[in-house]
Structures are given as structure tokens and as C-alpha cells.
Amino acid sequence: MHVAIDLGSTITYLACWDAEESPANARIKVKLPGVAELNPAIAPVWGRDNLHGYISYIYREYLLPSRKIIESAALSVPDIFSLNQRRLLLDICEEILGLPQVMILPHYMAMINGYHLAHDNLKGDILVIDGTSPP
Numbered sequence: 001m002h003v004a005i006d007l008g009s010t011i012t013y014l015a016c017w018d019a020e021e022s023p024a025n026a027r028i029k030v031k032l033p034g035v036a037e038l039n040p041a042i043a044p045v046w047g048r049d050n051l052h053g054y055i056s057y058i059y060r061e062y063l064l065p066s067r068k069i070i071e072s073a074a075l076s077v078p079d080i081f082s083l084n085q086r087r088l089l090l091d092i093c094e095e096i097l098g099l100p101q102v103m104i105l106p107h108y109m110a111m112i113n114g115y116h117l118a119h120d121n122l123k124g125d126i127l128v129i130d131g132t133s134p135p
Helices: 048-066 083-097 107-119
Strands: 002-006 011-017 028-033 072-077 103-106
Touching (some): 028 048, 048 083, 072 083, 083 103, 103 107
Parallel strands (some): 002 072, 072 103
Antiparallel strands (some): 002 011, 011 028
16 A cells, blocks of 8 residues: 655645555545644754654554555655654654655645646646745
8 A cells, every 4th residue: 555645734635545456546545634723832842852752553443453464655745844843753754654764745746746646747847936934
């Protein structure tokens, strides 16, 4: 089973599909409370304890009951994380999901890949404009 998690502070999306199936025919497709919404008492939101608890929750409540072996996983994150934050997230996901490698994509890149999978007609160059203000 392939797992895709679109992590967000307020909303997270989870989709899972079998290797021989199309992502459009996902066996699991749910909208969940985001990292900050599930347990608002834990700070920082993107800290180790909160992320570990959150990914464990997703695994325990949605992935484990499917009784399918997880073959691959990809995470979409709302921003471009620092190298330390990416490593932290990768370590947590690889440990909980039992995978040697997990992919992380910025949210807008995951959206482009998802569109391409669904329509298969993406041609030409892509311009991505990030609307957030610089720090």
C-alpha cells in the first residue's frame, strides 16, 4: 500500500492505495484535524513530541486497521522546512511506518504532482509563486 499524507496545521489529508490501483481509487481517503488541532496543548506544534504523537495517531487509527503492508510513503508539508526539521520528520515517519525511506515534498510540489497524476496532460513550464511573506 502506498501512503500519502498532506500535513497541515489545521487540516491533514490522508490517502492510501494499493500498488496495482490508481491514486484516484484510494482505499483510504480521509480529512483529519491538523497537527495543531489534534492536541493544541503541546507546543511547539512542529516539535518532536507533537509530530511523533500525531504520526503515531495516524498510523494507529487509519493505517494499522487496514492490515496492509506499507510499501512507500510521501509527506507534503506546508512550507519548506529546514534540514533539521526535515530530518526530524523523516526519522519519525520512518520509525513509525517501518520504512527505510520516506519522501517529503513542499505542499505546492505535491499539488502539481497530484494534478499530473489525475489529468496526465501537464505540459510546459511551471511557475510557483509562494504568497507568504519572507521572515
